[in-house]
Amino acid sequence: MTASRSANTIETASTNEYYPHLFEPLDLGFTTLKNRMVMGSMHTGLEDRFYNYGKLAAYFAERAKGGVAMMITGGISPNREGWLLPAGGTMNSKADVINHQRVTRAVHKHDSKIIMQILHSGRYGYHPFAVSSSPIKSPISPFKPRKMSIKNIEQTVKDYARSARLAKQAGYDGVEIMGSEGYLLNQFLSRHVNQRSDQYGGDINGRMKFAVDVVKAVREAVGEDFIILFRLSVIDLVKDGNVMDEVITVAKALEEAGVTIMNTGIGWHEARVPTIVTSVPRAAFVDFTAEIKKHINIPMMAANRINMPDTAEKIIADGQADVIQMARPFLADANWVNKAKNGQTDRINTCIACNQACLDHTFENKRSTCLVNPQACYETELVYKKAKKPKKVAVIGGGVAGMSAAHVAALRGHEVTLFEAKDVLGGQFNYAKVIPGKEEFFETVRYYINELEHLGVEIKLNTFVDKDMLEKAKFHHVIVATGVVPRSLAGKLEGADLPQVISYAELLSGEKAVGNTVAVIGAGGIGFDVSEYLTANHGQSLDEIGPEGLKDPDYRPEPQSISEWREEWGVTNDTDYQSDGGLVRPKAIKPIRQVYLMQRSKGRLGSGLNKTSGWVHRAHIKSHGVIQVAGVQYDKITNEGIWVTNSQGQSQLLRVDSVVVCAGQESVASLMPNVGDAPDAQYHLIGGAKLAAELDAKRAIRDGAEVAAEI
Template sequence: MNTAYPHLLEPLDLGFTQLRNRVLMGSMHIGLEDKARDFDKLAAFFAARAKGGVALAVTGGFSPNREGWLYPFASKLSSKREVGPHRDVTSAVHEAGGKIALQILHAGRYSYHPLSVSASAVKSPINPFKPRAMSERGIRSTIADYARCAVLAREAGYDGVEIMGSEGYLINQFTAPRVNRRDDGWGGPIENRARFAVEIVKAVREAVGPDFIIIFRLSMLDLVEGGNTWDEVLFQAKAIEAAGATMINTGIGWHEARVPTIVTSVPRAAFGFVPEKLRPEVSIPVIAVNRINTPEIAEDLLARGACDMVSLARPLLADPEFVNKAARGGAQDINTCIACNQACLDHTFALKRASCLVNPYAAYETELVRKPAEVVKQVAVVGAGPAGMTAAVELAERGHQVTLFERGKAVGGQFRLAARIPGKEEFTETLRYYTRRLDTLGVTVRLGVEVDIEMLTDFDEVILASGVTGRVPAIPGIDHPSVLQYAEAIEQSERVGPRVAVIGAGGIGFDVSELLSSAESTALDPAAWYAEWGVNPAIDSAGGIAAKATPASPRQIWLLQRKKESLGKGLGKTSGWVHRSSLRDRGVHMIGGVHYERIDDEGLHIVVGDEPRTLAVDSVVVCAGQLSDRSLEDPLREGGIPFHVVGGAHEAAELDAKRAIRQATEIALKV
């Protein structure tokens, strides 16, 4: 065992059972939980993480009754006839040497259906359905439903349950004044508001006995108006411990909070101070969460006494072998989670199966299967962006002899540009991972090479991953000296003047505006990030929120688009609001419905509605889309050389690394 992470790899004794290390796989709804026919895939998913060294995994949330469904016919465990498929999951995890707990989640007013209930009839701002206030009888019945769900989980072979008491779900709706407006024994002072949570833990413990793990996920930092004070959080923690919980997991923020908690611009381990404050106050293990994506970060939290375990969720999507690699001294080989949310949470909230941008095998373990090549081929990959790097690595993993050509001076393509954006520094980890894999697998990498057809004639097959070029819109004056393409603006931001217009408000337009409006990246400075987003690290205010102190933009920026719809509509569902809020706070002017007239020495001439305007800008940055570079396609076809087109070269619309990496993987598995 590697000694670089002694605290991370140390077993945790829970008295009646022992966990083999300090890594808990946090709950994520994968989209395989809702139908019994998908449980074989769910079993393979969790088994891969157990084989990878995870001590204890927690499933996505299962409701204890119909009212608690996230949406109609979503995951639920409330009767014996639902137990059977779960045994496939628990058996697979146990055979792989791990343990697994079922999360019991009642969505309360977050339930997307008309049967929803809550502490009070207070509608959520993110849900069209208004809940019914629960009656005394309904409360008692729901407590019994939690206990029955836990018993069924034990019958299904689970080692424990996690009771979801955070993120603004039902239990949290009882504990926080934001939703709980009751004047009976379940509302008012914290002793009453916490009663629902405490009674649930007591009922579950009585039902399952002493030798069963009960994790309670406690909302320690609500990050909303009407949230709990620290004294109220502390009261809950002690009462839940006394009621019979085995461990307390940290919950950060409600889904409706206007503070980002897990996106890539959140500093690593930004919320480690929260469990660190609680841990001395209770005698049961405390678990730290959110943006813990390297063994070094996890080890530091454990070593300094901030927690007893670390919860990794998305990092184990990105690399199921995270723990094993750390244990054998191969942390540099970990495929690091970049917290982009594009294939995981964005999929979950769109009711799609979750996966991972940097690891498309995640949740597709039974469908994407890498096998050694039956015939070893000489394969050329043209272009070393995300698609090209992925294809090269996957082909080499299968035993093919691969040469990777790149016209630039380094691998990475559009990903290398993205890594320069403040808040996207994590993208450098993917470049580091791929560079390492290319070297380890013996891929021949040729940089600074403009490939022509003569260079490809000796290869058995070619993967054309030649990427994109920026689209130049037909605006009079587009060749004016003040105009830069987005790649130039990102790589040479010092050339951009103090007043700038950004043409195009897709993902790249927002990225460019983020770069140009940031004096420095708060993602690398937790104190500055707390100030920017109004987080109170002293936790001496209700909900842990404070007034924002957004840093001023060093430039005056206009972000423009032709469409009349709101800007940023096409951004990620779980991260787009962060980008929009960030730019608004910095004073970026966001204008839709723009017609571009011309560019000249006076600036950019536009028409908005019927109103002509001249933006007296020093620079105009063009982010108006891309065109696929398929210049080698016809020569390859004419030369009779088998080829496949992937990534931006295949489809340039809305550059999508998720699609590019998955497509390259699927093709590489077939060559």
């Protein structure tokens, strides 16, 4: 049994005036965490190849400098069967120790602790060696797993222990044993996969034997003065998942086996309930963490959709958890902790839970990064060096591409002027942020506005720029980030100029309104957003927000409540749940309008949406009663509605009050010099002005940062 202790009661808060509970040290008996903030495990893609460990070390070092108390690596396998991908990252030899020492040494230079996560993928492994408790294929790997024999299980327990012992030799302060999210130990713990009848199956006492044996073996291998975290699935969110009584039984047994800190896992990767996308309310699952905390005497760590200090502070202050784990928020801002400590919350680059550059990259076998922070995982490549000779820089366009460019250029010491034709910065993000479930997008606009002000960027709103103006101002560099405009169907479709036909920009800016029945032309990401906006029965309308609310950097619309969100997705509101996996029957949604979402191409709507969040959008519009129409030809729009030819070649009238056009965008790049012109300034084209594909904020922000890093 480890010498750790619980922090069930916090007798004295720290001296930090902003977040006293977050910055209270946590005494574990044999060591102390300097604050309550932990960076959770994320697979970056750098772990799997030894030649990337220098980059991995720089990535962790940057977050250690940022003030976080402890960090957890991406999953490292204890053996070949546990690989996530062929030849994945392992810790099972002396050679592995040498590579990992680069990481631990880099972190310890900055007074932070680092934990190596031991992750066995089980049936989630994307390779033919996959194993599991039972030979049941997972929906996210093409390989059917082999059932583990008792001898195989016993050897794997030894492999975990060996991996932990080597991690200690490599300088890690501890290990985290991954027992949630549907990986191997979770596959044994739950009846969802475990159909064994031997000592590793049956009731919860048999199903938890493997996990308990692993913890005991690891504790014996590493000794008492070494942190062991266990990431426990506190709610499975899958059919035949555990009930709360079973989760508590497992938690108590793991504490007795030697766990130092119990971490929270939420749902399996295959669950049909979103757990970390932006539409999930902040701290949506923390009450399940709090329920476990009541029954154990070691510190409990909260996780999932915690991204700002106020939320984290309240969780600790209310006694719901002892430690806060955040993962992607530290991708978004490596200095999150120091900013919170110094009362600079308004300067935190907030994770918006979009998944587009982190998890989507992971599932595409790409290196992870961050949509709002392109430096993440590229710390040694995308470097913002101070300019030797500051230049006079103009940025034309105040969308995210322009703001990113202005931010990095000013950060490097250049004299920057940002011109924006409208009366507010944010560009296309100002449309995205009003979609119910995308309230986090307000945070990105707030971040850039505050950073530009702090860095002294001169911002000129309501300013239309022409080439003469630029030439007279004698700028050394002109960054054209004028973005896109919605593609109009006027002149291409009869009736497209009727007053009931509007663009998505006119709708989402509040400039124009729609009736009770609406046809949406175009089923890309914007079409899905518009359909959700038109049918959601929560959130605030643009009439309620008002134009000044949209422009106020401190304004936040009221998101969907946790209880309503759970009812919509079929998640119990009972923390002592006795329904399998915490699932209940979803509450039927009554949409506020009838919407038709249409596309020209045949096949499933939304096939081009992002992998980790697209299914959520498709489920949303289905539950909101949106009628999806594929393979249609748009014939004409009349005062009766829109005439289309369906995929069977039949002409039909959809009687709608309004038509919203989401048929793509066109670049605005008129300020770029013509070929052959030789202006004094160097011109750079970025973002949507450079390429008007489906709106891509990830590319736009990276474009701005990369150009500004080079000038």
